[in-house]
Amino acid sequence: MIGFLATRGLRLFAVLVVVSFLAQLLIELLPGDPTTAILGLQASPEARAQLHSDLGLDQDPVSRYFSWVAAAAQGDLGTSISWGTPVTDTILERLPITLELLGWSILLALLIAVPLAVLTADRPNAWTNRIAAVSSLTLISTPVFILGVLLAGVVGLKLGWVDVSGYVGWDGGPGPHLQSLALPAVTLALGQVAMYYRMLQSDLLRTLREDYLLLARTRGFGRQRILWVHALRPSLTSLLTVLGLTIGSLIGGAVIIESIFGIPGLGRLLINASLARDFVMVQGVVLVIGLTYVVVNLTVDFLYAAFDPRIRL
Amino acid sequence: MLNSRKRWSAGVAAALLAGAVALAGCSTPADTERAGDEPVPGGTLKFVVSADANGFDPQNDTFSGQTNTMARTILEPLTILDAEGNWQPYLAESVEPNDDATEWTIVLRGGINFSNGDVLDADVVAKNLEGHRTKPVNAGTLADIESITVAGERTVVVSMARPWATFPMYLTTQIGLVVPEESLENPDEASANPIGTGPFLFGKHLRDSSLTVEKNPDYWRADEGLPYLDGIEFRIIPDDEARGLALESGNVAGISTRDAKDVAKFKDDADYIVTRTTGMAVPESVYVLNTAQGALQDESVRRALAAATDRQTIIDVVREGLTEPASGPWSEDSPWYVESDYPDFDLEAAQSAIAEYEAAHGQIELTLMTLADASALQTAQLVQDMWKKAGVDLTIDQLDQGTLIDRLIKGNYDISSMVEFSAPDPDMERLLFHGATLAPIGEISPNITRIDEELINDGFDRGRASIDEAERKDAYAQVQRRLGEIVPIIWIDHLSTASIITSASVGGVGQYELPSGQMEYGPYGNPSPALNFHAVWIVDQE
Numbered sequence: 001m002i003g004f005l006a007t008r009g010l011r012l013f014a015v016l017v018v019v020s021f022l023a024q025l026l027i028e029l030l031p032g033d034p035t036t037a038i039l040g041l042q043a044s045p046e047a048r049a050q051l052h053s054d055l056g057l058d059q060d061p062v063s064r065y066f067s068w069v070a071a072a073a074q075g076d077l078g079t080s081i082s083w084g085t086p087v088t089d090t091i092l093e094r095l096p097i098t099l100e101l102l103g104w105s106i107l108l109a110l111l112i113a114v115p116l117a118v119l120t121a122d123r124p125n126a127w128t129n130r131i132a133a134v135s136s137l138t139l140i141s142t143p144v145f146i147l148g149v150l151l152a153g154v155v156g157l158k159l160g161w162v163d164v165s166g167y168v169g170w171d172g173g174p175g176p177h178l179q180s181l182a183l184p185a186v187t188l189a190l191g192q193v194a195m196y197y198r199m200l201q202s203d204l205l206r207t208l209r210e211d212y213l214l215l216a217r218t219r220g221f222g223r224q225r226i227l228w229v230h231a232l233r234p235s236l237t238s239l240l241t242v243l244g245l246t247i248g249s250l251i252g253g254a255v256i257i258e259s260i261f262g263i264p265g266l267g268r269l270l271i272n273a274s275l276a277r278d279f280v281m282v283q284g285v286v287l288v289i290g291l292t293y294v295v296v297n298l299t300v301d302f303l304y305a306a307f308d309p310r311i312r313l
Numbered sequence: 314m315l316n317s318r319k320r321w322s323a324g325v326a327a328a329l330l331a332g333a334v335a336l337a338g339c340s341t342p343a344d345t346e347r348a349g350d351e352p353v354p355g356g357t358l359k360f361v362v363s364a365d366a367n368g369f370d371p372q373n374d375t376f377s378g379q380t381n382t383m384a385r386t387i388l389e390p391l392t393i394l395d396a397e398g399n400w401q402p403y404l405a406e407s408v409e410p411n412d413d414a415t416e417w418t419i420v421l422r423g424g425i426n427f428s429n430g431d432v433l434d435a436d437v438v439a440k441n442l443e444g445h446r447t448k449p450v451n452a453g454t455l456a457d458i459e460s461i462t463v464a465g466e467r468t469v470v471v472s473m474a475r476p477w478a479t480f481p482m483y484l485t486t487q488i489g490l491v492v493p494e495e496s497l498e499n500p501d502e503a504s505a506n507p508i509g510t511g512p513f514l515f516g517k518h519l520r521d522s523s524l525t526v527e528k529n530p531d532y533w534r535a536d537e538g539l540p541y542l543d544g545i546e547f548r549i550i551p552d553d554e555a556r557g558l559a560l561e562s563g564n565v566a567g568i569s570t571r572d573a574k575d576v577a578k579f580k581d582d583a584d585y586i587v588t589r590t591t592g593m594a595v596p597e598s599v600y601v602l603n604t605a606q607g608a609l610q611d612e613s614v615r616r617a618l619a620a621a622t623d624r625q626t627i628i629d630v631v632r633e634g635l636t637e638p639a640s641g642p643w644s645e646d647s648p649w650y651v652e653s654d655y656p657d658f659d660l661e662a663a664q665s666a667i668a669e670y671e672a673a674h675g676q677i678e679l680t681l682m683t684l685a686d687a688s689a690l691q692t693a694q695l696v697q698d699m700w701k702k703a704g705v706d707l708t709i710d711q712l713d714q715g716t717l718i719d720r721l722i723k724g725n726y727d728i729s730s731m732v733e734f735s736a737p738d739p740d741m742e743r744l745l746f747h748g749a750t751l752a753p754i755g756e757i758s759p760n761i762t763r764i765d766e767e768l769i770n771d772g773f774d775r776g777r778a779s780i781d782e783a784e785r786k787d788a789y790a791q792v793q794r795r796l797g798e799i800v801p802i803i804w805i806d807h808l809s810t811a812s813i814i815t816s817a818s819v820g821g822v823g824q825y826e827l828p829s830g831q832m833e834y835g836p837y838g839n840p841s842p843a844l845n846f847h848a849v850w851i852v853d854q855e
Binding site: 030031032033037039040041042043044045048051054082083084085090093149152153156157163164165166167169259260261262264268269272274276277 | 359361365367368373375449450452453454456500501504505519520521522523548549550551552554555558559561562563564565713714715716718719720721722733744745750752756757759761
């Protein structure tokens, strides 16, 4: 266990260093300058030079990176170029919103995908299975922004079931808050349902052919008990792997969905910071996204052991 | 009898059918209660803008149209635009020039306090102007100021290095927004928690999501019943479709937009009021040409490209037929417009001029930079097709705004799409065209077309220096005519789809009566228009 943790800790550190360095490199390679984004078209070269100096942009990129790493190690991710606010504070404001959105979407996706996979694995040749297969393929192929606008149009406008005018915090009341996250979470979830469903169903079909389950049937165990108790648990490992791996695509989807639905999460922050060439903010956000990805996958490793006793850490 | 599987299947089918019926039968939210002529006090208005402010400090943050919409509920300017587009004193009681406009005396209104209790006096106004003069955001614009002096409790004298007749016009912009000393001393706080003299007080700002402002009970025009609203909740929704949906669903009562689809959708619907920009406030959609390199150095090529551009087709296809073709920076309903020799659409003339150039210099191949949005791309593809017919190969390069502006100001481009020219006075476009701001390619130049034309420089210089209106009109007529001849810019249309769209339950948009008696300017600003909320009211209050 200690060896496992040490190895994973080292990997985590390496990933974070590489990710933050690549973020810095990417920003340096992009044309454009934060002063352009701040001052616009008509500012004089002198004004731009003054702002450049005020923002500390006249330091060379390498020393700027190492100063940033030294401060980041102490929890200080720097000061946003375009907003002048501490990056750590801004990220701590935004991270819970994105995590909540991702949490709801994963929960929703699992609540739909798991029963659907169990139901269709039980009767693989039924018409429900064919409908589920076609639907899942359609959902996987539909870009998340189209799904988002469609849902907003139908559920928000035509049906008038939810408010589509942006985010409401918990301080606006639990009802309005959850309502404001409902459509974004459903949009993100629908893309995941298809993937989770297909992965779990194929594992379930394989598990159901295992000798011990055939034995269980011959001994008279009920179908539902075999499916939900004996077949589901060992079939969850692939789903867990997908869960860990898709956190990246979920965050990518959140970047788009947060813009469509006006959710002030980490994805929206990343887009705005990139457009403003606010490399300090971009670096901070990328670091936190990298950290989230690694932590989620580490958790998945622990869950493997919990779901499958044959796996030892 | 149905078995359990068939019952389940029947249930699913019934649910799907019910959903389809519900979708077909549903319509938009309940009937709108219409605002009458009489203002109704109270209520909170929900209003959507497309982007959040970087901050609310007029000294250190650059204000876009969206920022102005939100910030001007809290901060107020020394002068303000009236319905004719002329400046009027606002926090100032008067702004008077000396004979040659090298010195301006600003006398402030008495009895105005900031919301923190500080008195609006000459000392704080002088410090505000001095701050703008020395900080990067506005230092270039105010470079002609030599000194700012306090000449009395309510009097400030601003001396210029050269005549500057339009100086008070600049006080209508963020340069004229006045903040108290505590904001000047703490810019971070001023950016996050603005304090001003305005009709509303800063409430809560959740970046990229919302800003709430609450009625200022001590507003200096409170005895006139202003403002009518108890508060405003600004929602930030960057997606064009989602903004329209939020209004249509009744979740918000107003949006600021320049999307032609929104105007087309709501303009004939009695449940909504569309207030479009007019006159100088209308921005122009243009293609800027880099006249300092390649084939575009040749005036005949630039004129041929203009002649090959069928503006009306672009308007019909992309703008739903709602805008007017442009031939210069100022629309026909502005006081500065004159006709010019800008080329009309004439494909044959364009083909002939291009063929002549190519016979001598070879095939013309150009790259167009455009923003990565649907309408910009659609326009670019139409132009690509039009110019191909004239014999020009055009490559489209979609970029983000930061990259596009960077290449634009450094001259690393052939052609760039842009939406600009919504300033209330021609003098405010001076830096974009004047030879004095020209720099070699690779260096930053606000003069993005990189022209240095004597007639244009002279026109802008005369227009800036003269306080005589006829002289100024003559100066800017000279500028327009020369721009029409040399074509450093291909003008597409006057983008009067820039609009404020509100539910019919909202009254008072564009109806604010200024202290000087005139009505306010309508929606103004770029990229989407701003409005004043002083006299706005809402009937179905929440």
